[in-house]
Amino acid sequence: AQSVTQPDIHITVSEGASLELRCNYSYGATPYLFWYVQSPGQGLQLLLKYFSGDTLVQGIKGFEAEFKRSQSSFNLRKPSVHWSDAAEYFCAVGANNAGNMLTFGGGTRLMVKP
């Protein structure tokens, strides 16, 4: 069974500082990996995705993530955080089959200090 762990429940960073959100997954084959962002009371917006190929993927809003198969990780990074980045971030793994259900991690709530 697939699973996702986001070890950090809350993270606080200063505006302008760099950010890394951790994600570890468990899946028997090559997974589809995603990062979604959720602002309060809003739906889920896709930041970026990894299916295959280059292990460093670029997303929207200046985010990037790196797939490391040896560590079963897919950490999200941003070099300089903006106040508007404050939100909840979810890592998800997608089954590599026809059904393609997503399994989400518990989320990391990011707070940005001025």
Place this chain on the structure above:
Amino acid sequence: EPEVTQTPSHQVTQMGQEVILRCVPISNHLYFYWYRQILGQKVEFLVSFYNNEISEKSEIFDDQFSVERPDGSNFTLKIRSTKLEDSAMYFCASRLTPGEQFFGPGTRLTVL
């Protein structure tokens, strides 16, 4: 840009009542999903639907739940007899190609 829409945005119901949550997926998408998120918890998969039948469902998706695509555009989730623990945000999603799912804004269901 096409998007997934959901109605209503907020539904309040009494315990034991039936509710129907509605979704309009992106028009050329073929796979449809429902997820839920209990307040403060992670998003959980409920069911996937393809070619007019359920392709996969989770343990949460018991006999109280059903899904339907009654016409070419709508995709509905019915809860027959709501329980307090059904209170959650329900998200619809759709996709065309393998991998990326597009999510709607969600319906907040409150069971009293």
